[in-house]
Structure formats: C-alpha cells, structure tokens
C-alpha cells in the first residue's frame with residue numbers, strides 16, 4: 001500500500017512507557033515511532049515481552065503513555081473511545097449473555113434504543129457468520145466462534161480502527177487459518193484500519209500490508225517490512241516463503257537479544 005497517497009490514521013512519535021511496581025521499574029517501550037494509513041492492515045510482530053500489548057493498550061486509551069504522542073486522525077489519545085475497537089486474545093465475553101447481547105453490550109452502554117441495537121447486531125451476526133447462533137451462550141461456542149463474537153462486538157461501535165491483540169493465539173491451527181481468511185473478508189467489507197499484534201510470522205505474512213518488527217524490550221520498531229503479495233495469499237508460494245524468510249531473520253536476532261536479557265535481568 002502506498003503510504004504517501006493515503007491519509008494517516010495512527011501516528012505515534014517517541015512513545016515511551018515505564019511501569020513502576022514497588023521498587024521495580026520496567027522500561028517497556030522507548031522511542032517508538034509508527035504510522036498506520038487509513039484502511040491499512042498492519043501487523044505488529046515481536047518477541048514475547050517486547051511491549052506489543054502495551055502499544056495496543058496505549059492506542060486504545062486503556063493505559064497512559066509515559067512520554068511521546070499518539071494521534072488517531074490527528075487527535076491525541078487520552079482515554080478509550082468508540083472509534084477504536086479492541087479485540088482481546090482471551091475472548092472476554094460475558095458468559096451470562098447470549099451472542100446477540102454480547103454484541104450489543106457497547107450499544108446498550110451508549111443508550112442506543114433496542115430497535116436500532118437489534119438491526120446493528122443482526123447485520124454483524126451475518127457479517128461474521130454467526131447466523132443461527134444469536135441466542136447461544138459463549139460456553140456453547142467453539143473458540144473460533146467466540147472470537148467471531150469478539151470481532152462483532154468490537155465492530156458494533158462502528159470503530160474506524162480495530163486493535164487486535166493476538167486474537168487467534170489460542171485457536172488450533174486449522175481454525176486459526178480459517179479465521180485469518182474470515183478477518184480479511186471482514187476487513188475488505190468494512191474498510192477498517194487494523195493494527196494486529198501477533199508473534200506468528202506466518203500469520204503476519206498472510207494478513208498484513210506491512211509488518212512492523214519490534215525490538216526486544218525496551219520495545220521500538222526495528223524494521224518495517226512491506227508485503228507486496230496479492231490476496232488471497234498462498235502460504236506455499238515462493239514469494240510467500242521469501243517474505244517469511246526476511247521477517248524471520250529480523251525476528252531471530254531480537255529473540256536472541258530477548259533471551260540474553262532474560263539471563264541477565266536489569
């Protein structure tokens with residue numbers, strides 16, 4: 001995707017985050033810069049503990065930054081807002097609510113009248129492929145179906161940005177591949193901007209317009225790798241495997257650094 005021709009959706013400059021718990025001080029992020037264009041699908045990839053979730057939570061407004069700036073469509077982020085929808089790894093659904101009422105949760109909070117809620121949730125149930133399961137409860141659903149509910153619930157507030165934190169991390173390989181295809185279908189139908197965290201190189205190459213590889217903690221962007229492959233992508237093609245190799249090489253160095261750091265804590 002050509003970043004120059006498009007308007008900027010997310011703009012992060014010099015982002016830092018320090019966690020202080022008692023006497024322990026963890027510098028999670030330091031000097032992180034990032035631009036995501038409108039409608040773009042960006043995967044944020046990095047070793048465990050490098051600060052991926054922290055970046056998403058700051059963009060979502062669930063966590064304050066220590067320094068730097070985060071703009072979404074030119075506006076500074078200071079709290080959560082309906083234009084930024086979050087999809088968590090743990091499905092975080094209400095077990096006592098049906099599929100429909102989980103999807104409608106944010107709308108209820110905002111006081112959207114029942115008729116309108118109904119119309120929105122029906123459209124989303126169609127979009128994410130949950131027709132026939134409107135009245136089921138989360139414990140009656142498979143992992144993939146629960147994550148469909150999670151995606152629909154995030155879309156219900158009509159966000160312009162979807163923030164996804166390893167949403168398919170706990171799914172089996174088959175379901176995960178299916179959900180990746182489903183997400184791309186939903187993404188092209190809704191034209192959302194997606195910032196998707198993963199630690200799977202394969203998943204990132206399958207999904208992303210651009211892959212941002214993070215450094216080991218303190219996290220910042222090490223490298224931005226465009227994925228110039230047409231969709232649907234073939235994981236067995238030579239081009240796919242070549243991009244995968246490039247990304248893996250970047251990531252491997254950071255894994256090594258993260259491991260070295262673990263052996264000598266700061």
Ligand SMILES: Nc1ncnc2c1ncn2[C@@H]1O[C@H](COP(=O)(O)OP(=O)(O)O)[C@@H](O)[C@H]1O
Nearest residue numbers: 019021026028047048049050051052053054055
């Ligand atoms: N609430 C918190 N309090 C203290 N430390 C935290 C907190 N959240 C995250 N961290 C630390 O910040 C670093 C980055 O965490 P996180 O963003 O969860 O990484 P990732 O998602 O890449 O695995 C880790 O060292 C983690 O232990």
Ligand SMILES: [Mg+2]
Nearest residue numbers: 052053054165
């Ligand atoms: Mg995380």
